[in-house]
Amino acid sequence: MPVASDADRDDAARPEPESEMIRAVLAGNRRAAGRLISRIENGGRDAESLLRQLYPHTGKGHVVGITGPPGGGKSTLVDELLLLVRASGKNVAVIAVDPNSPFSGGAILGDRIRMMRHAVDRGVFIRSMGARGTLGGLARTTGDAVRVLDAMGFDPVLVETVGVGQSELEIAEQADTTVVVIPPGLGDGVQAIKAGIMEIADIFVVNKADQPQASKVVSDIRDLLHMEESVREWTPPIVSTAALRGEGVPDLWMRIQQHRDFLETSGELRRRRERRLEREIMDIVWGRVRQDLLEPRFESADFRSMLDDVLARRMDPYEAAERATPETVAGLQR
């Protein structure tokens, strides 16, 4: 059974020497960073080689996800948080992700307006991303873009998701700390959003705390948290903010830093990053198995004739998959 020798492996595995683009990014060149993120969005082995060169320089910054249903004032909150963090002398980056943007394109405009507010400040980097043209899947592309900004020394890197669906949950998994912003008007709807959201929230924010229903939402979230029987190492705090007036934002920033401390001292940071890396490696393996083995196999005459049988209902898709698998995988030994 021929197995790739270490020499073969090293040949395939060795990244190129640090390219000019990577050197520029590491030196803090913002245009180069923007171009690199665009190449990540376009995907392919080209971006892969650059990401491999970047990887040793990553893992330093705190990645904070900010997510939740529309109407919670997330953008205002992120803007205020950005100003506050900036005032403390830290370099901060924001990635605004809108999985719906092939339809809406809305995030891009808001992004430009935001950029203008901070145009002269080299300690701030803002970038929006949409599902369009992200070949590797939006969650993975977001994670790679985070690495670019992390390697440049931005800390924290804020990842703001615009929507509320499954994709956003996956994007939230790219963060070390996840802040869930609940709109004050949600009322009894807090019950409805329980699924999915309770599992990912490290910190809850009820923004627009000056609105009449806000205190009801706070107590609803508290009730939900109490209903959880399990003893957690970290109980998500509920922070009330009025971001338009800057109120509560310092409290939120303190909670984020507390959570970072918790992550580090408890070992949870390592566990989260380990799980994330595992998923990423799985993803890379699958990309290769699919591209190098399955896709060529699916073009073979044998497979096409099997597909005819499936179309004609003489065979079912599960049997076809079963018949395709061992031969395909045997193909790896070539």
Added chain:
Amino acid sequence: MPVASDADRDDAARPEPESEMIRAVLAGNRRAAGRLISRIENGGRDAESLLRQLYPHTGKGHVVGITGPPGGGKSTLVDELLLLVRASGKNVAVIAVDPNSPFSGGAILGDRIRMMRHAVDRGVFIRSMGARGTLGGLARTTGDAVRVLDAMGFDPVLVETVGVGQSELEIAEQADTTVVVIPPGLGDGVQAIKAGIMEIADIFVVNKADQPQASKVVSDIRDLLHMEESVREWTPPIVSTAALRGEGVPDLWMRIQQHRDFLETSGELRRRRERRLEREIMDIVWGRVRQDLLEPRFESADFRSMLDDVLARRMDPYEAAERATPETVAGLQR
């Protein structure tokens, strides 16, 4: 190199004899169909065995996807279409899919209200699905639910998606014919939604045609269609409707039937279903490779120690994936 013999394969591949549940579904038992769809949502090999028994009875009905940004009046349109199709004596099913429903839960309520309208009509079946609890991914789960209703003789099966993101595009791919409903208030926004939507639309609908901006939207879509240089076999018609008053709905139904005829006579139906099956088989293969090979492999001491190296930035995830792949796949030969 040991390869599974035909005997082994047959043993693994042979579906169980038709179970009571499948017999009930094929006999038109609606409760059994509901239970089967729930089992599909829960996933696993249990649902697989049932789906294999069902498969020979599928592929008859016309699957019509109805998608587009919020505010277009999709639900009203689907309701009116349903009444019209029903009046022509056909049995019609609706699957309403909301990938955001772990957050919103909204579709379910609307679904119950709709069900009540048609509660006594055995020629109508309505079911909503959300991302929650769909282990196989929402697009695939939707495709499998379509098969249940198709096997029962519902034709057409309408698949309505509530949201507008990447997930909805994938769900739309489960349809033979895709109707894209554009809100009249979108105005210049039609340009913005071009990406993604132009590729999947077989028929455009501008609903709420009585609203002032509707004719602008119609001409915007027409302009976009003209800009496409390629000579298409099928040019997507633009249908104006006022679903609340039932206007234009017969025209839409005629266009849907025309597209079905086109699909059949041009061979495009076969090509679309072939592509869909290919993706499905790929998906099944991946599920097995991941579950049977990669996941156990990822628990090995070797892999955990490699993961330590990646976490410590002594190795990058691409190299880890490369080192994991051949051994893992060699594991298939056990």
